[in-house]
Amino acid sequence: MRDVDSCSFYYSFSISHSLTSVPLFADELLQFIHEPARLVVLSHLASIKTADFVFLLNSTELSRGNLSVQMSRMEEKGLVTVLKQFNGNRPQTIYEITRKGRAVLKKYRTEILDLLQDLPL
Amino acid sequence: MKNNPENRMTRLYWDDGILDLLSGIGVVLIGVTWVAGLIALGPMVPCILLPFWTFLRRNFTEVRLGHVEFSNEKQRGDRRFLLQWCFVGVGVLLTVFLFAIIKDGLPATNFAAKFATMIPAVLMAVLAIATAALTALKRFIWYSMVFLVAGVEASIREWDPGWSMIFGGIVMITCGTWILVRFITRFPLAIH
Numbered sequence: 001m002r003d004v005d006s007c008s009f010y011y012s013f014s015i016s017h018s019l020t021s022v023p024l025f026a027d028e029l030l031q032f033i034h035e036p037a038r039l040v041v042l043s044h045l046a047s048i049k050t051a052d053f054v055f056l057l058n059s060t061e062l063s064r065g066n067l068s069v070q071m072s073r074m075e076e077k078g079l080v081t082v083l084k085q086f087n088g089n090r091p092q093t094i095y096e097i098t099r100k101g102r103a104v105l106k107k108y109r110t111e112i113l114d115l116l117q118d119l120p121l
Numbered sequence: 122m123k124n125n126p127e128n129r130m131t132r133l134y135w136d137d138g139i140l141d142l143l144s145g146i147g148v149v150l151i152g153v154t155w156v157a158g159l160i161a162l163g164p165m166v167p168c169i170l171l172p173f174w175t176f177l178r179r180n181f182t183e184v185r186l187g188h189v190e191f192s193n194e195k196q197r198g199d200r201r202f203l204l205q206w207c208f209v210g211v212g213v214l215l216t217v218f219l220f221a222i223i224k225d226g227l228p229a230t231n232f233a234a235k236f237a238t239m240i241p242a243v244l245m246a247v248l249a250i251a252t253a254a255l256t257a258l259k260r261f262i263w264y265s266m267v268f269l270v271a272g273v274e275a276s277i278r279e280w281d282p283g284w285s286m287i288f289g290g291i292v293m294i295t296c297g298t299w300i301l302v303r304f305i306t307r308f309p310l311a312i313h
Contacts (some may be wrong), residue, residue: 047127048191055187058308059130092188 029104030111032077037062037070039108045080045097046105053093071095079104127195128257134189135256137182138300141264143170144252145293148245148286155241155283185308202255209248216240242272242285260296267292 025031033039040060045051051059057067074080079101083094097105147170151163191199219237246265253261271285 044126044130047125048130048189048195049193050188050190052188055130055189058186059126059133059189087188090184094188 024115025108025111027107029077029079030108032073033079033104033108035070037066038074041067041070042074042079042097042101042105045095046102050083050094050096053095056095074101127192130189131191131195132257133186135258136300137186137304138297138302139174139177139182140252140256140258141260141293141297141300143174143177143297145290145295145297146170147290148293149290152283152286152290155286156281182304185304185310199255202251206248206251209244209251212244216244238276238279238282239272239285241282242268242275242289245286245289246272264289264293264296 023031024034033042037060041056041062044056044059053067053071056062056071057064060067062070071080071082075082078098081096081098083096085092085094147166150166154160154162154166246268249261249265249268253259253265268285268289271288272282274280275282275285
């Protein structure tokens with residue numbers, strides 16, 4: 001009996017898990033930036049020209065590790081460019097959103113507005 | 122003021138207390154030159170403080186907060202705004218001369234003379250509101266209120282207009298110091 005219970009729990013968990021992982025967007029890049037940390041960083045970068053790692057860390061309030069990982073992933077996808085340089089004796093990592101990054105963010109805004117604006121709230 | 126990422130970052134960028142502190146020191150010094158009858162020295166104050174401003178922003182704020190370069194549109198808007206601010210500065214100088222003429226030419230009880238006592242404080246209030254718009258820092262609106270109240274008080278009590286600037290400047294220095302301490306606590310030196 002206990003086994004059946006644990007099985008049913010397992011299946012219900014699997015079903016709910018698979019339901020929550022249904023992608024909201026068909027476009028892979030839109031789904032990629034739908035993640036909150038990436039969306040926050042990208043929207044910050046879209047509002048400015050460039051920012052270094054420390055400024056992004058302070059303005060987004062993400063953890064150092066999380067921001068570092070997200071920036072690497074976004075660089076891999078071609079959404080941001082990275083420039084490593086020295087400012088005096090201090091190493092500095094400068095980030096800038098790419099044209100592709102802006103285009104994806106613009107498309108994301110259109111799609112999310114389409115999704116939400118006609119809701120009878 | 123909208124709470125969009127650009128405004129939030131602008132607020133963060135200016136929220137180190139140095140602007141309040143240096144502006145407060147500048148206003149107090151201008152007030153002191155006014156009270157001491159050395160009005161001509163007033164315009165020199167910003168020139169003396171500007172190098173401190175650049176040095177502190179680069180060596181104190183940026184090492185803690187990090188570096189940001191705002192969009193070209195924002196930079197153009199800020200430049201246009203600063204140009205307008207320069208015009209206001211010229212307006213301040215012209216008003217000072219106008220004030221000197223009115224004060225010498227009219228009796229002290231005259232309404233125009235009383236209002237003229239308020240003009241420097243009113244101009245400081247206008248500058249504070251303009252700074253609030255540029256930096257997205259709402260406390261500069263409160264500073265403008267302080268200058269207005271100090272100006273009215275100086276006018277009623279027939280004090281030298283310099284006192285309203287000294288009073289407003291001291292309020293800015295006090296707030297600036299407190300914000301600076303908060304900034305240092307919130308953003309310790311960045312470790313790379």
